[in-house]
Amino acid sequence: MIPYGKQQLDAEDLAAVQEVLQSNWLTQGPRVPAFEQAIVDYCQVPFAVAVNSATSALHLACLALGVGPGDRVWTSPNSFVASANCALYCGANVDFVDIELHTGNISVSALEEKLILAKRENALPKVVIPVHFAGQSCEMKQIAALAERYGFYVIEDASHAIGARYQHDVIGNCRYSDICVFSFHPVKIITSGEGGMATTHNPKLARKMQMLRSHGITSESSELTEPSHGVWYYQQQLLGFNYRLTDLQAALGLSQFAKLESFVNTRHQLAKVYDQAFASMPGVCPLTQLPDSYSSYHLYVVRLINIDKTQHRDCISFLRQHGIVGHLHYIPIYLQPYYQQLGFKAGYCPQAELYYQQAVTLPLFPGLTSQDQQLVINTLQSLLESI
Incomplete structure (x- = not known):
């Protein structure tokens, strides 16, 4: 995986x-x-x-x-x-x-x-x-x-x-x-x-x-x-x-x-490869990078903007079935059972809930090889074409 x-x-x-x-x-x-x-x-x-x-x-x-x-x-x-x-x-x-x-x-x-x-x-x-x-x-x-x-x-x-x-x-x-x-x-x-x-x-x-x-x-x-x-x-x-x-x-x-700068630079290089690949892939929207901010790229997240909740779950399952740990960051905190007991209900933060329905975290770390990254890109493209 x-x-x-x-x-x-x-x-x-x-x-x-x-x-x-x-x-x-x-x-x-x-x-x-x-x-x-x-x-x-x-x-x-x-x-x-x-x-x-x-x-x-x-x-x-x-x-x-x-x-x-x-x-x-x-x-x-x-x-x-x-x-x-x-x-x-x-x-x-x-x-x-x-x-x-x-x-x-x-x-x-x-x-x-x-x-x-x-x-x-x-x-x-x-x-x-x-x-x-x-x-x-x-x-x-x-x-x-x-x-x-x-x-x-x-x-x-x-x-x-x-x-x-x-x-x-x-x-x-x-x-x-x-x-x-x-x-x-x-x-x-x-x-x-x-x-x-x-x-x-x-x-x-x-x-x-x-x-x-x-x-x-x-x-x-x-x-x-x-x-x-x-x-x-x-x-x-x-x-x-x-x-x-x-x-x-x-x-x-x-x-x-001592390797912090090198790690962040590598993450930027990997993020750039993703950005270029997804620029021509309909329905895939990476997070926006603001001009006054330089990210450390802890995560690389895309929003799949043409899917519903069921398809979102199926997308992450599809990636995992093909050896890729797609993930979700995050379920809105107030939707967790403990916070529901405190009185929070669905609909409280609409943008966070829409994000939750669309977001998929893709692999990003300094040891990610170009071959594995290309597999991630190709698998996501194949997934979207099948929806």
Whole structure:
């Protein structure tokens, strides 16, 4: 089977992990801060906090911003459930803003309309979480302007978007947000096996996330409520979690990070081949790439615009029957059974639901061969001709 995404590991990655295995540090050693510093330097941001998953990073970001019971958090329905679950973990209420069909990203006009109504009802969100879907940035300048006008925080869910750019700046620099979150899951641009990172300009937010990732514990003398009794002394000051990244994971992440630019360039080359093939294929509409955005191309998604729900299911099944893992990103979060129990119903975000009916994710990863990519193209063409 040709997967839709896959990690790309080499001898350098294996050697980096082996070096840690032969060292004295497997969990909290020097590789974790080195990985954080690499992200700090790359994103040109003062703070990066490494954790064991992007889900953990989103949770900590919400907690650092004071999200709690009674607060409202808005996000995109076109994402993995973690983008919304992170607010529920804090006891907050979650709501969804519809998307732009041609990009899959949160719609700024829909966000503004929802904010106008929420202000009238005294129900504004505390946090909005735009999701950089498939690796392309949301329109962050406009979202930041709305944040200033309506008084909410912004967490960028850039789980798909390390290596991407917006207005020539790297994603993660937090120019238009309070916190930005990356994922290093194996199907993402670079991997640490599992892992995540949160970047910010705010030292208080960074310090709170650092403490919360490690049980709420501190040994810093300036933070202790009484003088230290020795180098072994620590205090738990917050109810935190064990969300720490290990040195093993950080070593792999660092090794992978050195290849980030190469990986993204390869993804662009593969995307260009798809674009050229689908330009003359009726009914196939790749996501639009905006001029002020440079995608990391975590995913390559096409919309099959002349099919119904049954045909959509059959299309993905057809691809898989022919050795190609066609996939769907994503079922709108609020259509999941758990969110239906919270009161959400079909029809809530019409554009997200239309996207759900049409979207197919095709294989895209640095190890995808030209022969396999051509097989994907030919199989999709054969499929459409049979409908």
